[in-house]
Amino acid sequence: MQFAPTELSASEQQLRDDVREFLDAELPDDHVPGLGMAAGHDPEFSRKLAARGWLGMAIPREYGGHDRTAVDRFIVTEELLARGAPLGAHFAADRQSAPTILRFGSEEQRRRFIPKIVAGELWFSLGMSEPDSGSDLSSVRTAAKKVDGGWLLNGTKIWTSNAHRNHYFAVLCRTSPLGEDRHQGLSQLLVDLHDENVEIRPIPFLDGTHHFNEVHLDDVFVPDDMVLGEPGSGWQQVTSELAYERSGPDRFMSTFGLLKYFVDTYRDELDAQQARIVGEVTARYWTVRQLSLAVARIIDAGGAPAVESALVKDIGTKFEQDVIELIRDGVDGEVDPDGETLLETLLARAIVSGPAFTLRGGTTEILRSVASKGLRA
Amino acid sequence: MQFAPTELSASEQQLRDDVREFLDAELPDDHVPGLGMAAGHDPEFSRKLAARGWLGMAIPREYGGHDRTAVDRFIVTEELLARGAPLGAHFAADRQSAPTILRFGSEEQRRRFIPKIVAGELWFSLGMSEPDSGSDLSSVRTAAKKVDGGWLLNGTKIWTSNAHRNHYFAVLCRTSPLGEDRHQGLSQLLVDLHDENVEIRPIPFLDGTHHFNEVHLDDVFVPDDMVLGEPGSGWQQVTSELAYERSGPDRFMSTFGLLKYFVDTYRDELDAQQARIVGEVTARYWTVRQLSLAVARIIDAGGAPAVESALVKDIGTKFEQDVIELIRDGVDGEVDPDGETLLETLLARAIVSGPAFTLRGGTTEILRSVASKGLRA
Amino acid sequence: MSNDIDEIRSALRAMLGDTSTPEHVVAAESAGWNEGAWRVLRETGFAGIGVPESAGGSGGTLTEAAVVLGELGRASASVPYAEHALIAGWLATRAGKQLDAQVATAAVAPGLSVAADETLRGTVQRVPWARSADRIMVIIPDDDGASVAVLAGDSVAITPGRNFADEARDRVDLDGVAPVESWRIDADGLEQVRLRTAFARAALIAGALARVLELTVRYTGERVQFGRPIGRFQAVQRHVVKTAEQTSLATMAVEAAAHGEREELDLPAAASAKIVASQAATISSAHSHQAHGAIGMTKEYELGQLSRRLWSWRDEGGTAQHWSRRLGTAVAAAGTDAVWPLVSSGTDAAARSRA
């Protein structure tokens, strides 16, 4: 493990100040913070961020990006999450789709998609999971058959966040039959969510809200130039992609608002147990954040922090859940889902969403296997 | 799962009252409680218990036992543990060796060993673990070669508690070569710990105290009549034996003294957090105890509560450890291993011994596999 | 008696299989309760279990009541049984009165004031099922016990509220309301109300957890990943076993607290039941969701409807923390030598009261 504490440079500190000032100005007084990645889907907000140069930060200028660092992206992201800003429209595209297309896509794909993502105009969903394929991605059944000029795609994707709002999604599928090596013959196809042969059905979340969708693909024609990279290289793409999304601030900040508004609610009458809770949660945030930031520095230095990322994701997502229980303990009463304070509102939503934190982006169980192997290497 | 709450009959309540009275009379005023099974080894105390009929309670009268129930044995055991009484001399023999010999031994073995165990005169250790065989008992390397009139036994046993004080131990070994079925060809031999070819070396415990031993067997001659049951039936014996030892009060009571002396120390100045700790620990003790008692009732009714036993052991041993952390939290300061109060003394010893609670008698990991399979059955 | 219990359990399970289907559960979440299930429970007399026959109930002790609550929890049936029978019905019986109500609810209401003319004024927060009740019993604590007042449901102003499972937890505003009836209870009576409220939520939790365990065992046995059922992986086994353990603990604590033909609950047993059940709700929901993965986070799948109830019920009737403090204070007051007699009291309330 190679975690090192790091300090922010003057320009990084300036960036942070700029983002804070922007958020002070842009978020309305009655802004209700979102819970991390599940925060609001607000195209206008995303476009404003793009206008400031805060999307596609680590993307090269030639594709509309800003040639900045993983740490710069970290700083913008953590500030957005700390305020529960409505980053839903751009978040998956910015974190995952743009870097993936940059790395694996054709030049034409890069020019077609990345500038629009970076402008906050084009929103992506992820199309990995299937009804019978959760952690075991190599078992996907969605399959594309070669036809003249492209592929005919059939199958069902599930848990597709924001498919009903976004423009495209990258569909992991079989482009050649299942052989001995389960990891061969997979590809990612970039699919227009508005295609008439794509049917999107909501999967209501636990509390009735709508984030997830089931996406049915019924003879969807996908032109050859919408296969990401070479056909058959899908497995390599998605496994490296999972590493991208592991260790950022979105993996430990989802419930930060609970601490903030707990302090806000109880600061003048804090008892010993509540003081203890505030102190413990603060100490752990401060430390987890440094670990996550250290991973961004390793990436900027050209490293491949696979083990570190897996550890930080496991630490961070478990911590997000611990925060819920610690704050709930400090509140000590019935939690009203229609409560009048921001603390009550956030706590209620966190309780309902919390179990998902250690599921999304690869379950804890899968991560630990990755980390465990890496520790022996 | 078949746990049912149960009430003690009048005679069971009488038994409990008798044991309490006995302990009030027998334990000196300056008695320092032991931690569960690791409590003192006091032959005189064991003989006194035997004289009251409180060893071999569930053993038939014809072997010197008392034809009583598993619940009666439970009652005596929990009272001893609640006081941290010095049960080390008889405990393994009474809990494990006598029932095993009764079930699997020859009539001659029964008559030879059981009455003395029940009298508190004969003390047994367990000889399962080996340096290269922990949870995986079928991999034992200790082996016995057939010779005229008996067996020549060679090998090394490890973690043998009280081997330096006891008389005999039951040695799991190979009596025929390892074949395709690893569980075949194993036997238990009853070995005199005072045999001149048996060498006992202490393995100092973490804190320098002496419980464990390494026992070297160098051409130890074991007569044919000291093979427990039929040669080759060792695997069946030890697996059923493990079930016996799983769910009794020794699996949740080891750290009971912490609660008692925590109350004793803080009762007049209990703050809110300490009150909470006392309440939580009390509630969990009360409930875990009922689960453990329910298993004893199932046994008395002729049931085979394998899943229930495994669950109770897992719950109980983890709870013993949780109690240490909860009480430590309530004390909130440096723990002095030479502290002047019983609370300090017990807490210090519990901290040092605690990790073993979830190891002995089959690790948590093995237990969960047993329980998990049983839940599907 | 155990035959009776088995009969009650299987009759209720069948009845709730008809009246608390997935569709009914969804509909109940819009309405705030499951009116159809309640009607059948009333018609068949199950709604009166725990209230003596002499007082218009169906008889039965707290053990039978726990079975009813367990089945209701298991079936996610949103009905006012606990409040109607175990609080309002019990209080009425204790006062020698008959409770004349289709749906009664009850709540301890420290925020109410009683005027000289006996009219009531003030607000009561989060009253279960208030919007559907024709009788609302408010219990107003004071130094010597409490005043109990029975209000007509249409005499108060109700603002709908809910818990995580969209069960009605309504605000009730009283603006000089004259009760239909009122009487005094002593401090013991008030304490029983609190213990019964806590116990009832613990029993609902235990029933729900039994179902959570079934779902978890089934799902992990059926769901295949990497070529075998996920229940074959040690990491998943751990989640299943932890769920089973917590279910056993909650169920045992509830059953043991009610055990015997007792009329009253005692603090150690009822507090233990609520402490253990509330903690079990938290721990089990974490493990069962982790074992289920994404499917558990959907509204359709049964686990979610149970989880939302568990997240509500663990706090309702007093949190684990609240009851731990109360129990701990009582244990310390009883003194060092009383600790073991209390812990080992088992189902014997008399032994606890001596401790």
Place this chain on the structure above:
Amino acid sequence: MSNDIDEIRSALRAMLGDTSTPEHVVAAESAGWNEGAWRVLRETGFAGIGVPESAGGSGGTLTEAAVVLGELGRASASVPYAEHALIAGWLATRAGKQLDAQVATAAVAPGLSVAADETLRGTVQRVPWARSADRIMVIIPDDDGASVAVLAGDSVAITPGRNFADEARDRVDLDGVAPVESWRIDADGLEQVRLRTAFARAALIAGALARVLELTVRYTGERVQFGRPIGRFQAVQRHVVKTAEQTSLATMAVEAAAHGEREELDLPAAASAKIVASQAATISSAHSHQAHGAIGMTKEYELGQLSRRLWSWRDEGGTAQHWSRRLGTAVAAAGTDAVWPLVSSGTDAAARSRA
């Protein structure tokens, strides 16, 4: 600077490889400390890291001091570096004095009283290494800061005491002892003593945990059960990964708290380091022991000597709970809008002080 750090680390590791072997560790437990290791640390100047060269030390900041502590923790080397250099040496330097001692120790001593003639009376509990110290610095807090008094080791009565690792934690009785020297410090100085004491124990913990992780990875990779290394089982992997995570957290918290050329520690960083490290000690020792099985419970095997230190150091210098309350009180006092600036202050103490 990072070259310096690597050099310090590797030089110390080599030196402790010679002077803190398993035999030395066992011997130190009888003696209460490792005198030989300390002599070499003195001779080579490592014992003076963190004390300015102008004051007779070897220079270096808290970052270098954390490296020294980490190596000492890793090697189970029972020496008074924290007390000698980081507390006594630092206090002397701050007062413009040279500390003339082979072995100095230091302790905050609220139980002492100062007579008009400046002699001291009273008892100080659990003073580290007191029996071996030729100078004992007592820091007697009062309303405005504290009095610091330097005592000759042979002027006090010492009753040996110990922690779990048999490191000397002695009782010191003063019966009208005249100090060799004394002076006043302000409240900031007293606070620094407390923060440094906590920080030093956190740094020892982080070093020990790094070694615990190595042992756990090695053992689970080598130990074979059921035909394969136990590290291939998911249940064991979980223990290894949790140990790695806690080690990362403790190490990061310590390094970040010391980061930069700072002279002083601040409350949020030092408290966080001790909170996170103390919790890591508890969690890691549970997981590493479970991964090791019985061998971990023996005196010979290295894990045990590390665990006994972790169980001591987590409480010494203030428990996680103590520092959580202090930090939480400070965070609440700073107010809602200061929470995020503080959490995100990273290695920037100035940002924390503005928060």
